[in-house]
Amino acid sequence: MKSKKDKTTRFQDLVYAATRNIPKGKVSTYGNIARKIGNPRSARSVGNALNRNPFAPKVPCHRVVRNGGLVGGFAGGQEKKIKILKKEGLKIIDRKLVEFRKIVV
DNA sequence: ACGGTGACGCTCA
């Protein structure tokens, strides 16, 4: 539970907006989002923002993975994230997205 | 204001 004033900063807002734009069945990467918002080197901060994602169900943070197709991390647990992605129709083997190159936006 | 931390990314061995 966070305080009521856990306001989002501009950077975070951009991250959430970009993440929300990810269509179902596809995925994006932290670096890709970072580049989209105009900070190609802030991939780390992007993950930081998603971790505190106040728009949990609104923003499909589980559709954001690491560069190369690695699942990456997840606030509720990596396994959980994998499970959700599989439900979206994606295939994951050994924590890596199959055909990642084709499903990445 | 400063320093530490982290759901990353890339290079080197």
Added chain:
DNA sequence: TTGAGCGCCACCG
């Protein structure tokens, strides 16, 4: 190929 280390930027106490 796989593993480990360094660099980056934004957020928090």
